[in-house]
Amino acid sequence: ASSSLALLWSLAACAPMSLDLLRPQAQGLGTLTQKVGPDAPELAFSFEFDDKADAAEGEVGSGYIVVTQNGKELQALPHAFEMPRERLDANEWLTFKDFNGDGLLDFKVTRLYALDGTLPVDSLYQFDAKTGRYAQIDPVSNAGEIQPSAPNCVSLKVAGASGSPKVESHCYVAASGRWVRGKAEATRRQATAPRVDAVCDSAAP
16 A cells, blocks of 8 residues: 555656646636627637746736637737736726727737826737737837727826826827827816817827
8 A cells, every 4th residue: 555655646746747836826817709890800819827937926927918810829919917916807808999090909908007006007909900910009008007088099197207197198190000199188177087188290209
């Protein structure tokens, strides 16, 4: 009996250790499916944790947003969830919307929360109909909270020099295929929080 027990322990020791034991235990993010546009394919979005296991205590961790079509991987986008696990909705971890006004769905994803957890820091990924791939929009990504403000514009709430949030406007100019910094048009104050209307400036750097 003792020899059998020793054999079992020996086999257990030789078995390869699952990488899941080394990864943050916030796995279980749901696979999301989305039809990008009327004539575009339906894509699936999943998250695969990497093998670094270097997330801070209590944080979700890093890995890849994997985009597939009919089971075939199209791309793997590096992303780190530097946030407490309880702040991440496993079933709605991506937000799909046509942010640039071209009729195709882009998506944003939150990376962390700044200003003592009150300000989401988002990344925006835009779908390119020519390549069928997503690309991160650097001018607005990883800076603050991204919200749609017009058919082809977004408001970007960032932390100001004083520590208080400020709002910028960025618009997509189809003629140049670029996102440009907009101008804030003064609006009359209302009973609710002030609204900033986005005005595109194609000459902006």
